[in-house]
Amino acid sequence: MKIYKLRNWLVILSVFILASCLGDDDDNNNTPDQTAQTTEIKVSPALGLTKNANVRLILLATNTPIEGATGNTGETGVATITLASAITEPFIVEVLGGGDAEYFDEAKGVFLALGADTTLRAVLSSFKSEVGVTTLTEIAATAILNTGATSAEAINLVNExxxxxxxxxxxxxxxxxxxxDAASGVTASSDQAGIYAVSLAALAQMGSSASSPALAIVDALRADFLDLTIDGKVGDQVFESPLYNASNFISEYTSAIQAYAQQVGLTEDLSTTFSLDNIKKTLEGLSDIFASLDLGSLELDFVPGGLSSGSGGDSDDDDDNDDNNGNDGEGNTLTITGSTTVAGITTEITEIVIKNVPAPDPNDLETIKQQIEDSFVQQQLTVNDLAFELVSSSDTEIVVSVRYSVTTQGVTVTSDLTYTWTLTGKDDDDDDMDDDVMLPEVLKGKVFDMVFKLSDSGSSYADGQKVRFTFSSSGMMFIDTDPDANNGDEMSLDDVMMEGSEYVYKDDDGGFVYKVSVTASGLNEINLFTMENTLLGSFIADGGDAIAGLELVTARAGEYRVVGDGHSRGTVMIGADGAIDFDTGISYAQGDIMAIFDRTNLEEEKRIQINYGADDDGPVINLFLSADGNSITSIQYRIRTDEVDVMVTVEGTVTGGGGG
Known part of the structure; x- marks a missing residue:
């Protein structure tokens, strides 16, 4: 979602500005540089514990090995390297396979050879005395080295x-x-080290179909992320034999984390411990760094199963997830000016100009402000008096004032900045839907078990089929079409849009549109449409033997005076149990109800629909409501298959209810 991308840019830039201020302050004091005094580095390669692997350190800018900076992990899995002098610039930690090198593969549960053709890397912007080299650092290293990035800022940004x-x-x-280092009897710690180990093991599980799962998933992901999105492709080159289903990647990964965490003794509140709702399959805010990367020229023979060019899916130029498409900011230029104040000394910052940056929605600055504030908290920075105010807005330029104070390491930095977006990007969307959408709290992080009620043929779901929908905090919707099988989600859709008051997800591959209707208290229903906007059916809450939505009918119990052609008695009665006596000879008990649909959120024809047949063509009674939803204005009885359609107007009530 574009607001999320914008938020990342603002926080990253703010942290860079903060870092530069603190750096300038450090230059003016006499505190010794502790990093420069450190001459020992411990390296822990971790696919699982990695034995007997050689390790070396390489300067990033010149790709030159540092003389004498080598070691071996031995039986402990940790290589200790003593340096002749401190490293004062970005460098690479490289782990080499071959010889007796082996690693413990959590998916296979055994030690496997770390072949001579295997290299794992981590790229660091500055010296650290302890370093982990993992699947994640190799993904980042592949991106950094292929894009030619050498600055500390770029390295930190990609790693982050x-x-x-x-x-x-x-x-x-x-x-x-x-x-x-073992398949059983292992207990993971609940700290950062344990969380990291479980995450890596879960990734290895996703490569379980390969002979060396952990290595295979490393190779697959480091290639897949080169176009910034896990999509089973590198540009327009498609994975021939993918290890994972890209559309289900997040649900498979989170399920693997939960399963392995329980295996190693972590069971409490796993969603929070591992931030499962925040996992995503895109790298944000890296378009500038990746701009010069020619995907077609890369040597990608390490990809498991190989690649085929141009088969399946859209080309990279048309990919909906491409950060430079449409409203994602193609052509937009962001210019940042202003000043920072530290210890009473105000300094003008050097003008920052960044191209291809998404611009904010001038109508939703408060939401963006809150997201920025939350992100500072995640960066463990104390933010005071954050102000994010619109100065001016036009078709060609948006100017925003950003003011805040940040406290870190006991130092407070006050920034007074102006962000100016020069707008030249295009919006290629041809629909009327709002792409900058955040899910409401009633959906975020929630799981709903639903039952499909068929309205028309052409659906991939059977009438009465149980389906589980999960909504992540980042806006994704996961669909498990057979929750009883307990085999994970079959589909994930990650682009939510607004159409009226509904949250809309498009399944371009299947040719369906899911429209999610909510109320103030929770999920109402999910309607399934074709791409041509034909209603195929609705997912309603699975309440077991209970009738979902029955309270909508019983709350309007009473006897209503009505008039209309085709109605003989002049009254319609709604029972306290939801039974409806429409007219002489036309009555339905509560047990006759097949489904109740809440249409009270519609702008037009606000109603409650009660189905007594398998679909909308069978017997239906519609209770049409006033604009405020408080009273029944008319009642319809219809059976499309028999061409029956009787509409009556409510003139008032005899007892109870709310009509007229």
């Missing part, structure tokens, strides 16, 4: 985005995880 996508519960992907 891999963390945010695949391990949001971690604070840093370059720290050592807990080293797993």
């Amino acid at each position: 985005q891999v963390r945010v996508a695949l391990a949001p519960a971690l604070t840093d992907i370059t720290v050592p995880p807990q080293l797993i």
